[in-house]
């Protein structure tokens with residue numbers, strides 16, 4: 298799992314997702330986006346990308362190097378899931394999630410679950426439910442492999 302966070306919300310989501318996957322006995326390693334390199338993606342069964350959104354629905358700076366690498370990497374056969382934190386008060390809610398999803402798709406990556414977009418102002422039950430759904434889809438995909 299690779300994520301970018303500024304004020305910690307995306308990190309909280311990452312933690313929720315990690316907990317759930319570990320409960321299902323999956324082994325998961327977590328890195329912040331600035332530490333990660335797309336060329337290592339092929340070493341993993343699944344890559345989970347998480348990001349907050351910046352500017353006008355944009356991928357934030359600390360995700361940008363990785364995003365650009367993704368654009369230059371053949372992702373054929375590599376499996377992904379994407380999540381992010383955003384604010385529905387902005388015109389492009391969690392736009393970075395859409396950009397990452399599109400980049401993965403363009404480069405031939407396989408999206409294994411519907412992307413998860415969590416509103417920073419949502420109550421915690423709602424966010425927990427989103428995380429449940431997201432990880433359940435990932436686990437269902439894994440069962441089918």
Ligand SMILES: Cc1cc2nc3c(=O)[nH]c(=O)nc-3n(C[C@H](O)[C@H](O)[C@H](O)COP(=O)(O)O)c2cc1C
Pocket residue numbers: 301302303304305306307308348349350351352353354355382383384385387388389390391392417
């Ligand atoms: C300057 C600025 C621009 C933002 N632009 C967007 C945006 O376009 N769309 C969106 O959904 N959220 C936007 N946000 C909200 C953040 O993505 C949101 O607060 C998120 O929860 C931050 O995640 P983090 O705590 O992991 O850093 C913006 C926030 C700031 C401060």
